[in-house]
Amino acid sequence: MTDRPATLQEFRDMLVDLPAASAGVIAAAEARDAQLTKPPGALGRLEELAIWYAGWRGTARPTIEAPQIVIFAGNHGVAARGVSAFPPEVTVQMVANFEAGGAAINQLARAFGASMAVVALDLERPTADFTDAPAMTEAEVLAALQAGWSAVAEDADVFIAGEMGIGNTTSAAALAAALLGGTGADWAGRGTGLDTAGVALKAGVVDAGLAHHADHLADPIEALRRLGGRELAAMTGAILAARMARVPVILDGFIACSAAAVLARAAPGALDHAIAGHLSAEGAHARLLAALDKVPLLDLGLRLGEGSGAATALAVLKAAVACHSGMATFAEAGVSDG
Numbered sequence: 001m002t003d004r005p006a007t008l009q010e011f012r013d014m015l016v017d018l019p020a021a022s023a024g025v026i027a028a029a030e031a032r033d034a035q036l037t038k039p040p041g042a043l044g045r046l047e048e049l050a051i052w053y054a055g056w057r058g059t060a061r062p063t064i065e066a067p068q069i070v071i072f073a074g075n076h077g078v079a080a081r082g083v084s085a086f087p088p089e090v091t092v093q094m095v096a097n098f099e100a101g102g103a104a105i106n107q108l109a110r111a112f113g114a115s116m117a118v119v120a121l122d123l124e125r126p127t128a129d130f131t132d133a134p135a136m137t138e139a140e141v142l143a144a145l146q147a148g149w150s151a152v153a154e155d156a157d158v159f160i161a162g163e164m165g166i167g168n169t170t171s172a173a174a175l176a177a178a179l180l181g182g183t184g185a186d187w188a189g190r191g192t193g194l195d196t197a198g199v200a201l202k203a204g205v206v207d208a209g210l211a212h213h214a215d216h217l218a219d220p221i222e223a224l225r226r227l228g229g230r231e232l233a234a235m236t237g238a239i240l241a242a243r244m245a246r247v248p249v250i251l252d253g254f255i256a257c258s259a260a261a262v263l264a265r266a267a268p269g270a271l272d273h274a275i276a277g278h279l280s281a282e283g284a285h286a287r288l289l290a291a292l293d294k295v296p297l298l299d300l301g302l303r304l305g306e307g308s309g310a311a312t313a314l315a316v317l318k319a320a321v322a323c324h325s326g327m328a329t330f331a332e333a334g335v336s337d338g
């Protein structure tokens with residue numbers, strides 16, 4: 001694993017020279033795909049997925065042995081503005097639930113053979129309310145980026161960053177607006193279950209944050225510091241760490257994709273090692289995925305977070321890789337090709 005960045009500048013510098021997928025392996029995987037016992041293209045998007053995965057793993061006949069899910073948890077000063085349907089203490093309570101094995105993500109991780117860990121980030125010290133101050137200091141955002149970076153296991157062969165943080169759809173909406181343009185109304189959604197009046201209030205809170213920080217949002221990492229949260233920054237750090245190790249990533253919902261968008265805005269192609277696991281029911285996720293040029297694998301109406309949509313999509317990626325690497329060729333099986 002590349003050494004984790006010691007400063008924000010080192011983090012920025014890493015984005016300048018990102019490792020790429022192997023073109024030679026992609027060609028070899030395409031050649032293998034063309035010989036497998038099926039009509040050409042009959043496995044549809046599974047074929048593309050397997051070839052993409054092979055290219056990042058550097059082997060034309062890969063397997064998935066060590067999928068890793070990490071849930072990052074953070075608390076948000078902006079939650080005091082009444083932007084969530086749930087109280088902030090639910091964050092620490094859900095961390096206990098993850099640790100006890102009682103959350104949805106625990107079941108999904110077990111069902112699909114992934115490891116699962118929780119990283120709680122200074123829960124007793126919420127970020128500052130971004131409507132009147134930067135959410136994090138430089139030291140705080142660096143610590144969160146580093147926590148995410150260090151969470152990616154040496155032997156992981158797929159990585160999923162999940163999150164838990166009451167109020168974090170407000171931070172994600174503000175960050176998405178800063179990175180991609182638009183107003184609070186474009187990016188604020190129901191989150192954990194706001195009604196229409198709640199969504200309007202939330203949009204106003206996002207607009208207040210955008211106005212307060214307006215002169216400082218051109219740099220994506222500075223936008224993350226000012227409007228994001230610790231769990232968002234940790235996801236940004238983890239997704240970059242995975243890229244440096246050529247570990248493919250499955251992106252989860254609105255908050256995870258907003259954190260990932262920091263990298264895409266900082267360096268075009270920085271999310272080439274990532275696929276969109278699903279389309280969240282959070283209203284603006286479709287807009288965010290379109291901006292990232294990602295087509296989600298699943299559309300199941302999930303809006304839970306905690307990595308759940310990405311973990312469900314892991315089953316699809318495993319299916320793709322199992323077919324690609326396990327199937328016989330026409331020659332091996334003695335089947336006449338077309």
Ligand SMILES: O=C(O)c1ccc[n+]([C@@H]2O[C@H](COP(=O)([O-])O)[C@@H](O)[C@H]2O)c1
Pocket residue numbers: 083084085086163164165166167168169170190191192193252253254255256280281282285302303304305306
């Ligand atoms: O992943 C998503 O798209 C998603 C959409 C809506 C809500 N969430 C989860 O709900 C929490 C944030 O919602 P809120 O209303 O408190 O901002 C946080 O813990 C997220 O994991 C997640």
Ligand SMILES: Cc1cc2nc[nH]c2cc1C
Pocket residue numbers: 086090094163164165192304305306
């Ligand atoms: C109960 C609950 C579980 C969650 N998991 C991820 N975000 C969540 C938000 C709430 C409110």
